[in-house]
Amino acid sequence: MKTIPVVKEILNANDQIAEENDDLLKSHQIFALNLMASPGAGKTTFILATCNRLPPALRPGVIEGDLASSIDADKISARGIPVVQINTGGGCHLDAPMIRSALPQLPLNDITLLFIENVGNLVCPANFKLGSDLNIVVASVPEGHDKPYKYPTMFVAANAVILNKADMIEVFEFDVDYFRRGVQMVNPNAPIFIVSSKTGAGLDDWITWLAQQAAPKG
Amino acid sequence: MKTIPVVKEILNANDQIAEENDDLLKSHQIFALNLMASPGAGKTTFILATCNRLPPALRPGVIEGDLASSIDADKISARGIPVVQINTGGGCHLDAPMIRSALPQLPLNDITLLFIENVGNLVCPANFKLGSDLNIVVASVPEGHDKPYKYPTMFVAANAVILNKADMIEVFEFDVDYFRRGVQMVNPNAPIFIVSSKTGAGLDDWITWLAQQAAPKG
Numbered sequence: 001m002k003t004i005p006v007v008k009e010i011l012n013a014n015d016q017i018a019e020e021n022d023d024l025l026k027s028h029q030i031f032a033l034n035l036m037a038s039p040g041a042g043k044t045t046f047i048l049a050t051c052n053r054l055p056p057a058l059r060p061g062v063i064e065g066d067l068a069s070s071i072d073a074d075k076i077s078a079r080g081i082p083v084v085q086i087n088t089g090g091g092c093h094l095d096a097p098m099i100r101s102a103l104p105q106l107p108l109n110d111i112t113l114l115f116i117e118n119v120g121n122l123v124c125p126a127n128f129k130l131g132s133d134l135n136i137v138v139a140s141v142p143e144g145h146d147k148p149y150k151y152p153t154m155f156v157a158a159n160a161v162i163l164n165k166a167d168m169i170e171v172f173e174f175d176v177d178y179f180r181r182g183v184q185m186v187n188p189n190a191p192i193f194i195v196s197s198k199t200g201a202g203l204d205d206w207i208t209w210l211a212q213q214a215a216p217k218g
Numbered sequence: 219m220k221t222i223p224v225v226k227e228i229l230n231a232n233d234q235i236a237e238e239n240d241d242l243l244k245s246h247q248i249f250a251l252n253l254m255a256s257p258g259a260g261k262t263t264f265i266l267a268t269c270n271r272l273p274p275a276l277r278p279g280v281i282e283g284d285l286a287s288s289i290d291a292d293k294i295s296a297r298g299i300p301v302v303q304i305n306t307g308g309g310c311h312l313d314a315p316m317i318r319s320a321l322p323q324l325p326l327n328d329i330t331l332l333f334i335e336n337v338g339n340l341v342c343p344a345n346f347k348l349g350s351d352l353n354i355v356v357a358s359v360p361e362g363h364d365k366p367y368k369y370p371t372m373f374v375a376a377n378a379v380i381l382n383k384a385d386m387i388e389v390f391e392f393d394v395d396y397f398r399r400g401v402q403m404v405n406p407n408a409p410i411f412i413v414s415s416k417t418g419a420g421l422d423d424w425i426t427w428l429a430q431q432a433a434p435k436g
Contacts, residue, residue, distance in 0.1 A: 038256050038257040038258060038338070038361075039256040039340045039361055039365055039368070039369060040256060040358075040360060040361025040362045040365060066368050067341065067368060067369055067370065067371065068367065068368060068369075068370050069364070069367045069368050071364050071367060071368060072368075090341075090371050091341075092310065092339075092341035092342050119341065120256070120340065120368070120369070121310075121339060121340070121341055121342075122257045122338065122339070123285065123308075123309075123310035123337065123339055123342070124310050124339075124341070124342065140258075140360070142258060142358070142360030142361075142383070142386075143256075143257055143258025143360075144258045146287070146289050147257055147258060149286065149287045149289060150257070150284050150285060150286060150287050150289060150290075150338070151257060151285055151286075151338070152285065152286050153285065153308050165360070168360075168389075171386075171389070
């Protein structure tokens, strides 16, 4: 009977540290997004395309999560955006202690919008709070329109769903209505933004919504 | 000190059941593949394209793994191929006990080649033996050429790597040489087959290799 309390304690520890991360971010007036997606859905390109179009009050910073490599962080850094790379060393998701370690390495007084790019994985990241304000799920057209039906837990966790690589909808015969119904079946309230990070299509609506969410309340 | 032995026992239990699965499959002269990939890499379409081209001695059966839905199993069944759907109910990978439960539901005396389509996840499935003869990793062009660098543990586990959706190489400006170097860096011996399950390109080489692997030894 000893193992069950141990597991509980670990989960609670993550959630407690997530709350501390949230407190730290709020004390610096930073709004944080946890971006989750399959490998190769285009999270990094989407972050860069978003950063290109942000209103001046939203000054971005990025935490990149990957099993290995600094490929994504290098792309972000090349654009002059503050970035920290977390290598999980095989781990399938980011957790709150990793974010706690990364935050002091960012210029917290200079940024107002933090993108946390989770490990590419449409399953495990949904189970670990990081201390972010919103969960954003990025799906992409080449993955197919059946993903909400096959990976419902991820879509349940979303505050908004991005459908990326929309310039490929015809090439892949992607059924947008079927995808939309799948999202709404498990998560009726999450807005769905259909975008192409490559062409810029659809990004204006997403950024208008994001700016509203990030605006100081009251 | 009580929790460490418990974890070990669970891991050993999986491996032991994987060996039992392997024994059962061998007793029926069935050669088994564990197909692992990101969500939407085209595993099911690749299985169907392969089945269309198999030599007569290779009579296929399929185990489909998904968190939810029977979308993939329905596609396989529609083609008259014996199939069992495993729904993990949120679990991020298949494990050996799940395969043990599924096997008796297949016509084991009629099939000689078993495709086990794992949950779409480029991280976790690599850590769980199922009792298969080969691990096949299916990457796809739209995911990008950097996947071997960012998800090395999956590519380390591969006996062969399929690069699917090759008809999209130009559209996505996919650098095949960079991808190939990434695979060879962590796994110098795995053959890489560049295929399009849609057009059929490259499938002949893959099937020739597969038939050699599956041929009774000695």
